Amino acid sequence: MTVEQNSAPDTAQIQLTPDESIVLFELLSRWCEDGKSPTPEASCFESTAEGAVLHGLLADLAKQLIAPSKADYDSLLNGARDRLKGNWDFPTLRG
Template sequence: MTNEQQRPLDGVQIELSPEEALVLFGLLSRWCEEGSAPTPEASCFESIAEGAVLHGLLADLETQLVAPFKADYSDLLKEARNRLKESWDYPTLRG
């Protein structure tokens, strides 16, 4: 192995607003739950590692967020989506 292959990757810290964290939690939860909600097709992923990362991110959010476990979670999620939707004017991720 070369030195580059042996070198550990640097850790990264991402900061989300409470609204961003709640919306991301809602999206990832919907994708990971059993049910009829649409999820990305397998062709959207280049590696199963990408799914593992998203699932791990959901698990991290579950340990930090309180709102998803409140009785008014649906209302809180709707309010967070409404506050954030004005920051994106496009119908898809590609604009």
């Protein structure tokens, strides 16, 4: 491996299902835009870069998703949450 190959930045493409997309969009929207909702404590972040990445991810989702602009968004979101909640049955993010 050459030095150029070793120092090339990593990139990633992440695919989300429609349900995962709107659930993540809603979470990030609350954290980034809703001044009343609780957000992770500052101690959760090691760098302001992490906040910038989350804001960027929210912006990317906002550009791509149609569901948040639909009149029945709350129903779509609740349905997505219901379908996904069985995928995680631990009390915390750590399990």
